[in-house]
Amino acid sequence: MSTELKSAPAAAPSTAPSAALSAPLPSPCVSLCKMDPDSGFCVGCLRTIDEIVQWAQAGDDFKRAVWAEIKRREELIDFD
Numbered sequence: 001m002s003t004e005l006k007s008a009p010a011a012a013p014s015t016a017p018s019a020a021l022s023a024p025l026p027s028p029c030v031s032l033c034k035m036d037p038d039s040g041f042c043v044g045c046l047r048t049i050d051e052i053v054q055w056a057q058a059g060d061d062f063k064r065a066v067w068a069e070i071k072r073r074e075e076l077i078d079f080d
Contacts (some may be wrong), residue, residue: 025063027055028070046073 029052032044040048047055051066058066 025060025067028067041073046070046077 028045028047030044032042034043035041035049036043042049042052045052047066047070051069054062055066
């Protein structure tokens with residue numbers, strides 16, 4: 001349980017969950033922009049080109065869904 005707390009983002013303190021929900025969602029971009037032709041994901045942020053293009057105009061629900069997909073994709077990739 002303490003491991004989960006250490007990995008929680010600083011922008012979402014457990015004492016103020018409503019404040020975290022109202023804060024703008026950060027972009028997953030890490031300025032390593034290269035599309036992998038096999039997976040269709042950016043090698044830097046693991047988003048699809050459609051997700052990248054839509055990000056700036058998207059609402060929070062879309063952005064949360066993309067973040068959830070990124071987490072899922074991270075679990076499927078062998079980085080070794």
